[in-house]
Amino acid sequence: xxxxxxxxxxxxxxxxxxxxxxxxxxxxxxxxxxxxxxxxxxxxxxxxxxxxxxxxxxxxxxxxxxxxxxxxxxxxxxxxxxxxxxxxxxxxxxxxxxxxxxxxxxxxxxxxxxxxxxxxxxxxxxxxxxxxxxxxxxxxxxxxxxxxxxxxxxxxxxxxxxxxxxxxxxxxxxxxxxxxxxxxxxxxxxxxxxxxxxxxxxxxxxxxxxxxxxxxxxxxxxxxxxxxxxxxxxxxxxxxxxxxxxxxxxxxxxxxxxxxxxxxxxxxxxxxxxxxxxxxxxxxxxxxxxxxxxxxxxxxxxxxxxxxxxxxxxxxxxxxxxxxxxxxxxxxxxxxxxxxxxxxxxxxxxxxxxxxxxxxxxxxxxxxxxxxxxxxxxxxxxxxxxxxxxxxxxxxxxxxxxxxxxxxxxxxxxxxxxxxxxxxxxxxxxxxxxxxxxxxxxxxxxxxxxxxxxxxxxxxxxxxxxxxxxxxxxxxxxxxxxxxxxxxxxxxxxxxxxxxxxxxxxxxxxxxxxxxxxxxxxxxxxxxxxxxxxxx
Amino acid sequence: xxxxxxxxxxxxxxxxxxxxxxxxxxxxxxxxxxxxxxxxxxxxxxxxxxxxxxxxxxxxxxxxxxxxxxxxxxxxxxxxxxxxxxxxxxxxxxxxxxxxxxxxxxxxxxxxxxxxxxxxxxxxxxxxxxxxxxxxxxxxxxxxxxxxxxxxxxxxxxxxxxxxxxxxxxxxxxxxxxxxxxxxxxxxxxxxxxxxxxxxxxxxxxxxxxxxxxxxxxxxxxxxxxxxxxxxxxxxxxxxxxxxxxxxxxxxxxxxxxxxxxxxxxxxxxxxxxxxxxxxxxxxxxxxxxxxxxxxxxxxxxxxxxxxxxxxxxxxxxxxxxxxxxxxxxxxxxxxxxxxxxxxxxxxxxxxxxxxxxxxxxxxxxxxxxxxxxxxxxxxxxxxxxxxxxxxxxxxxxxxxxxxxxxxxxxxxxxxxxxxxxxxxxxxxxxxxxxxxxxxxxxxxxxxxxxxxxxxxx
Numbered sequence: 001x002x003x004x005x006x007x008x009x010x011x012x013x014x015x016x017x018x019x020x021x022x023x024x025x026x027x028x029x030x031x032x033x034x035x036x037x038x039x040x041x042x043x044x045x046x047x048x049x050x051x052x053x054x055x056x057x058x059x060x061x062x063x064x065x066x067x068x069x070x071x072x073x074x075x076x077x078x079x080x081x082x083x084x085x086x087x088x089x090x091x092x093x094x095x096x097x098x099x100x101x102x103x104x105x106x107x108x109x110x111x112x113x114x115x116x117x118x119x120x121x122x123x124x125x126x127x128x129x130x131x132x133x134x135x136x137x138x139x140x141x142x143x144x145x146x147x148x149x150x151x152x153x154x155x156x157x158x159x160x161x162x163x164x165x166x167x168x169x170x171x172x173x174x175x176x177x178x179x180x181x182x183x184x185x186x187x188x189x190x191x192x193x194x195x196x197x198x199x200x201x202x203x204x205x206x207x208x209x210x211x212x213x214x215x216x217x218x219x220x221x222x223x224x225x226x227x228x229x230x231x232x233x234x235x236x237x238x239x240x241x242x243x244x245x246x247x248x249x250x251x252x253x254x255x256x257x258x259x260x261x262x263x264x265x266x267x268x269x270x271x272x273x274x275x276x277x278x279x280x281x282x283x284x285x286x287x288x289x290x291x292x293x294x295x296x297x298x299x300x301x302x303x304x305x306x307x308x309x310x311x312x313x314x315x316x317x318x319x320x321x322x323x324x325x326x327x328x329x330x331x332x333x334x335x336x337x338x339x340x341x342x343x344x345x346x347x348x349x350x351x352x353x354x355x356x357x358x359x360x361x362x363x364x365x366x367x368x369x370x371x372x373x374x375x376x377x378x379x380x381x382x383x384x385x386x387x388x389x390x391x392x393x394x395x396x397x398x399x400x401x402x403x404x405x406x407x408x409x410x411x412x413x414x415x416x417x418x419x420x421x422x423x424x425x426x427x428x429x430x431x432x433x434x435x436x437x438x439x440x441x442x443x444x445x446x447x448x449x450x451x452x453x454x455x456x457x458x459x460x461x462x463x464x465x466x467x468x469x470x471x472x473x474x475x476x477x478x479x480x481x482x483x484x485x486x487x488x489x490x491x492x493x494x495x496x497x498x499x500x501x502x503x504x505x506x507x508x509x510x511x512x513x514x515x516x517x518x519x520x521x522x523x524x525x526x527x528x529x530x531x532x533x534x535x536x
Numbered sequence: 537x538x539x540x541x542x543x544x545x546x547x548x549x550x551x552x553x554x555x556x557x558x559x560x561x562x563x564x565x566x567x568x569x570x571x572x573x574x575x576x577x578x579x580x581x582x583x584x585x586x587x588x589x590x591x592x593x594x595x596x597x598x599x600x601x602x603x604x605x606x607x608x609x610x611x612x613x614x615x616x617x618x619x620x621x622x623x624x625x626x627x628x629x630x631x632x633x634x635x636x637x638x639x640x641x642x643x644x645x646x647x648x649x650x651x652x653x654x655x656x657x658x659x660x661x662x663x664x665x666x667x668x669x670x671x672x673x674x675x676x677x678x679x680x681x682x683x684x685x686x687x688x689x690x691x692x693x694x695x696x697x698x699x700x701x702x703x704x705x706x707x708x709x710x711x712x713x714x715x716x717x718x719x720x721x722x723x724x725x726x727x728x729x730x731x732x733x734x735x736x737x738x739x740x741x742x743x744x745x746x747x748x749x750x751x752x753x754x755x756x757x758x759x760x761x762x763x764x765x766x767x768x769x770x771x772x773x774x775x776x777x778x779x780x781x782x783x784x785x786x787x788x789x790x791x792x793x794x795x796x797x798x799x800x801x802x803x804x805x806x807x808x809x810x811x812x813x814x815x816x817x818x819x820x821x822x823x824x825x826x827x828x829x830x831x832x833x834x835x836x837x838x839x840x841x842x843x844x845x846x847x848x849x850x851x852x853x854x855x856x857x858x859x860x861x862x863x864x865x866x867x868x869x870x871x872x873x874x875x876x877x878x879x880x881x882x883x884x885x886x887x888x889x890x891x892x893x894x895x896x897x898x899x900x901x902x903x904x905x906x907x908x909x910x911x912x913x914x915x916x917x918x919x920x921x922x923x924x925x926x927x928x929x930x931x932x933x934x935x936x937x938x939x940x941x942x943x944x945x946x947x948x949x950x951x952x953x954x955x956x957x958x959x960x961x962x963x964x965x966x967x968x969x970x971x972x973x974x975x976x977x978x979x980x981x982x983x984x985x986x987x988x989x990x991x992x993x994x
């Protein structure tokens with residue numbers, strides 16, 4: 001890949017201030033090696049720019065706490081925010097031995113529907129009453145309360161309302177001050193949700209979690225059933241999944257998450273805070289994983305086995321890999337024939353733009369431009385830059401939890417992993433635990449990383465790189481189509497999925513092959529406009 | 537599916553606070569949709585960027601089209617110190633980067649609560665020669681998405697429509713109401729068929745149902761032009777379709793430019809379509825062409841041919857008031873029994889209007905509610921079921937839980953193809969509604985029948 005992108009030229013048509021700002025958000029992968037140049041991320045969007053970003057509320061309720069199936073989540077605010085975060089992320093959830101169908105609230109939408117008078121006189125009474133009614137009608141195990149923009153402005157004291165309701169009803173009522181204007185994107189909301197889940201839920205359970213090797217899967221939202229495919233594979237190897245955070249997860253399980261032996265982190269951006277806090281508080285190590293892509297899944301499974309170092313586990317891992325691989329290889333090879341040599345852009349999520357590069361590589365494709373909407377520098381550059389990230393006025397608004405080792409529950413990591421201190425030290429020295437190297441090392445040489453990409457830049461980059469396909473969300477999807485490029489939604493999968501592990505790779509490969517090969521792409525020019533022998 | 541909904545009806549007053557599974561959303565999404573009906577317009581959301589993102593998402597999911605809009609991208613600072621700087625910077629950047637002919641600003645809860653004075657900020661902004669910035673106040677804690685649509689329509693009239701003071705032209709303005717582009721095309725066709733020139737706005741045809749061409753156009757070729765909107769002040773009359781979505785704009789145009797508004801329902805069903813045609817006939821002294829007579833005759837013929845498939849069946853309808861009022865009337869015309877009619881949008885006149893129609897038809901025991909939600913509706917259905925549900929996509933959970941067929945009508949319809957391109961208005965729309973309703977009930981009958989009762993010929 002040798003496209004010679006001149007960032008200044010790309011941004012030339014922008015007003016001076018905007019150009020100066022945006023040029024810091026674009027980094028090219030240097031083919032001569034070296035570490036990632038600094039990229040500007042998690043800073044405010046230029047007003048007026050058509051950004052794909054959402055807000056703190058979207059990150060907190062929409063992404064993290066909304067999918068917890070047995071918690072009734074009330075959005076405190078006017079009607080819109082609850083409405084738009086209702087069912088749109090396809091976080092699948094089902095009843096199981098712990099959670100009966102009548103305690104699953106994920107298909108429901110609860111809003112205090114604040115009116116003008118509530119804005120003037122305050123909405124605390126209304127919220128308290130709605131909680132009372134909800135408890136009376138639905139008998140939930142626990143309740144979430146998520147704030148919207150006006151709440152912070154008018155000064156409703158969510159904490160006091162939640163506390164009083166908790167005392168009245170004897171169930172946890174957890175509030176999230178995730179007003180939309182906090183921070184600069186969804187990311188602030190993830191952090192706020194992480195803090196409350198850590199402080200109020202994890203560690204409050206007293207149940208023993210059965211299983212020799214208990215894993216939590218953090219930052220996995222079960223879109224299109226992704227989690228279930230991961231759980232199937234892990235289960236066949238011999239692991240027990242204690243809980244996910246938060247796809248198909250239940251309050252009843254999250255509270256016992258501190259009993260796990262290892263935390264797997266799928267989406268680094270949305271959940272790394274909890275992984276880190278659990279490491280400090282309980283001594284549970286974490287492993288950055290990726291179940292998107294066949295090779296990535298294999299590497300991940302081997303790394304998990306390595307973390308425990310049990311020979312049986314390693315053998316079963318290899319057995320499952322071999323069997324699953326044999327089952328999907330012929331179909332993957334067929335799709336590869338169609339997809340080989342194609343290029344793509346990936347503008348999604350806080351980890352997906354990285355994860356999907358592995359799967360696409362399995363299919364013979366390469367991502368040439370990748371970006372995140374709401375990442376921080378560490379998602380691009382790796383965690384080693386975290387100490388050097390300067391907090392600004394926007395990031396300072398998000399409270400940091402101070403966590404210390406739990407006097408009762410803390411155990412050193414080697415005990416969690418059931419190995420000797422020496423063996424653990426060896427493992428730790430290998431660097432796979434508690435670390436994430438970011439997207440940069442896996443970018444193709446000459447490829448572009450772009451933070452908070454906007455519509456103007458996307459159009460320009462399409463002109464330059466002429467990709468075959470764009471992986472994106474709904475707001476970009478149809479724009480891309482009109483440009484004559486196929487697109488796949490990697491937030492919600494266009495009704496498809498799961499895309500995880502081996503079987504998911506086949507589903508994805510077929511979907512992508514269909515996106516590219518749909519006959520309609522060749523029919524855009526009508527016959528009467530075709531010159532000579534026709535075809536376009 | 538929705539197993540947490542109690543089987544037994546709740547006691548009176550158990551659910552009085554807030555909304556559970558709402559049938560409305562907030563004003564800005566309606567304002568954004570209306571603004572997209574102006575050619576060359578970039579809607580601008582003045583608030584934090586999540587609102588803009590959510591509204592674009594909702595519109596793109598319903599229409600399967602790009603819904604471009606910019607945002608003031610508030611962070612905490614703007615929320616404390618006011619959003620004037622953000623809006624001014626936005627206006628400057630939007631004109632410089634995206635070059636729209638017009639920016640239509642709408643507010644959010646955030647900018648409304650802090651009290652940003654939009655007209656003043658616009659006056660202080662750098663607006664290139666020949667370009668426009670208009671606005672509408674759309675606090676989400678008042679009304680619904682329908683109110684937002686109405687407020688932006690009113691804003692378009694207030695800022696743009698002009699009268700040259702001369703004699704009014706033999707031309708109709710059409711305010712189509714909060715409907716799909718497929719409906720707008722059909723409404724315009726009917727008026728054109730009658731030989732009357734028209735200006736329609738907002739007009740999302742060509743914008744939210746734009747064709748695939750070889751290149752992407754940020755401002756698709758559709759929409760009402762600014763010149764047309766200005767000129768609407770010189771038209772003879774305005775056909776104002778839908779009291780909730782269009783009447784305020786029509787009243788504003790009447791006050792500002794002296795164009796009388798004829799308040800009509802959105803032409804769903806035979807009677808409401810008849811009313812539109814009569815208004816055009818009387819307003820312009822034109823004859824009704826044979827082509828429309830044929831279309832009407834086909835509808836009556838079909839109603840007679842198919843009545844036994846749906847007559848006497850009970851139906852629950854939910855959605856926006858301007859759709860529900862004529863739709864309920866048409867269901868009555870079909871001989872169906874509208875058992876539950878619920879809108880999420882506030883306003884007492886809804887209940888009065890629908891109850892009046894039911895009473896006139898001699899239908900007793902129905903429940904009509906404004907500011908309702910789907911939880912209410914689900915409870916009522918559990919108490920006394922219906923044969924058919926008609927409403928937006930969110931009804932599919934009740935449909936599955938209670939095993940009732942759902943005909944998708946209204947906004948939003950996220951989960952069905954082609955929907956926004958196909959009209960439900962006019963006589964052709966009547967045929968489509970009959971088709972959807974009949975087929976949904978017949979499919980159910982086929983599915984449920986025993987082998988020996990499985991029929992081939994209707």
